[in-house]
Amino acid sequence: MSSEGKRDRPILLVDDDNDILDAESEALTTGGFNVVSARDGAEALRALDIGPLPQVIVLDIQMPGLDGPTFARALRERLRHVPLIVVTAAPDPRHEADRCNAEAYLAKPFAPDTLVQTVRRFAA
Numbered sequence: 001m002s003s004e005g006k007r008d009r010p011i012l013l014v015d016d017d018n019d020i021l022d023a024e025s026e027a028l029t030t031g032g033f034n035v036v037s038a039r040d041g042a043e044a045l046r047a048l049d050i051g052p053l054p055q056v057i058v059l060d061i062q063m064p065g066l067d068g069p070t071f072a073r074a075l076r077e078r079l080r081h082v083p084l085i086v087v088t089a090a091p092d093p094r095h096e097a098d099r100c101n102a103e104a105y106l107a108k109p110f111a112p113d114t115l116v117q118t119v120r121r122f123a124a
Helices: 003-008 018-030 041-050 068-078 093-099 112-122
Strands: 011-014 035-038 056-060 084-088 104-107
Touching: 011 018, 011 041, 018 035, 018 112, 035 041, 041 068, 056 068, 056 112, 068 084, 068 093, 084 093, 084 112, 093 104, 104 112
Parallel strands: 011 035, 011 056, 056 084, 084 104
Antiparallel strands: none
C-alpha cells in the first residue's frame, strides 16, 4: 500500500461521551485527519468489520458494555499492527495503557493539540 493510501485511512475514535467524541473529532479533522467514531467497543469492532483499516485507534478505557481493555484484547486478536492510544481519567493512565497493550496514553483532560500531536506520531 502506498503511503498516500495509508494516510487516507481514518482515525477510529472510541468513547461513550459524545462531547469528548465531538471534541476529539473536531481536533483531528482540523489537524487533517479523516475520523470515524464509535460509542463503545462493540460499535468499534463493527466499524473494523465494515470500514477501512484505521491508521490509529484512540480508545477510552471506561465505557458501558464492551469496555476499553476488552476491546483492546479483541483488537489484538484481529489486528496486531494498528497503533492504539488510550485516553483515560484513571489515576494511573500508564497502567491503563499497559492493560490494553497500547502504544501511548493521554490523561483526561488533555489539550486538543496534544491529541493531534500524539496521533500524528503514530499515523502514516
